[in-house]
Amino acid sequence: MTGPRPSAGRPLPTRPWAQRLPLRAHPGAAADARAFTTEFLADVGDPLLVADAVLLVSELVGNALRHGGEPGTLLLVRATGRLRIEVSDASPRPPLPRPPHPPDEPGGLGLFLLSRLTLRWGWHLSGPGKTVWCDLRLPAS
Secondary structure (H helix, E strand, O other), rough: OOOOOOOOOOOOOHHHHHHHEEOOOOOHHHHHHHHHHHOOOOOOOHHHHHHHHHHHHHHHHHHHHHOOOOOOEEEEEEEEEEEEEEEEOOOOOOOOOOOOOOOOOOOOOHHHHHHHOEEEEEEEOOEEEEEEEEEEOOOOO
């Protein structure tokens, strides 16, 4: 017999599973997105993967709120072996890496983190704005 093995807590989904969080422009928006992501991944047994996902969500949501005009949504999708993170905003401008800057200046690491921590990432136009997405490998359980 083949199929997913049982895990502690909630069983891992065998079909794609998604949750969406509407983003609101307020000081706690990134914290809300981090908590949402942590809960969505509560049954994942790899704390480093969860930490990477939470960090990437924080960066993407922060960028969407800072540079994207009207906030959009955070979409998390789990499928076998993969987590897709999507953050939409109202700006059609593509994400652009910032030039190097002194280490004491905040920001500018989001796209670097995407390139280092994900399987792949990209963006596409979505309605009047855009969606920035990335894929992480989920552990088999």
